[in-house]
Amino acid sequence: MKTNTSQKNYFGLTFISTSEETNGQYFLSETTIPAGDNGPPPHVHTREDEGFYIVSGELTFLVNDKEIHLKTGDYLNIEKGEKHTWRNDSMSDTKLLVTFAPAGIEGMFRELDEDMTNILEIGRKYGTEFLME
Template structure:
């Protein structure tokens, strides 16, 4: 990955030549298994001046997080393939290939792959910071290896670390 911005640098508007982040296809800042899903982070706080986190997610059938709230981050999803059920407060709806979903900060939500095939999507947070939660708990993904199911200890770790990352679990 190449970038003209340095970690912690000012926003692109303050750079005379811009602060372009380029993440070639098939690469990422870091790729982690988080439960049974894989997340390849393309843009994180360090290379966007704290403005944006962008990740590509591969989610198996039935996969997805429990209901939760991001008190100070908006989240958006673009479904590349598959059928993803979203929780919006207390109601659900299904988004499919080509659909876009925006979740304003403070909204109780979750997503779950309700299809028979692995789903692929892009998701982003503004401002950037939540990638640190994924990287602290997730396991580094390795080519040719499948993730192990979350252990009870890892599930407890999610519960324990969520508040440190300004994430409220809301089952």
């Protein structure tokens, strides 16, 4: 059994359980998306699935050009290779849990926290293609 009692924050994510605690099986984080936030550029993960559980609030996702609206208690799994992004159109912040399986992408968030100017290069290093439109 492994535990993580020292949560760290990188790139807006609070790391709850990383590769080190899960033998690389998954990465679990928590984040809050501010009201009115337009989200990240559309992107594709080539190595992992990404899951979103809405703890409170609501978000609108765009997955492969399909719009999906989630509210408190909803869950969405995005499979590797699916283009996606999200936005918070509401007047309230949205709190959510985010999972990646398998783990390993944590390094991308650590690097982006230090240097957003190389988002394309850093993303590619971790199997994420940001589609800057």
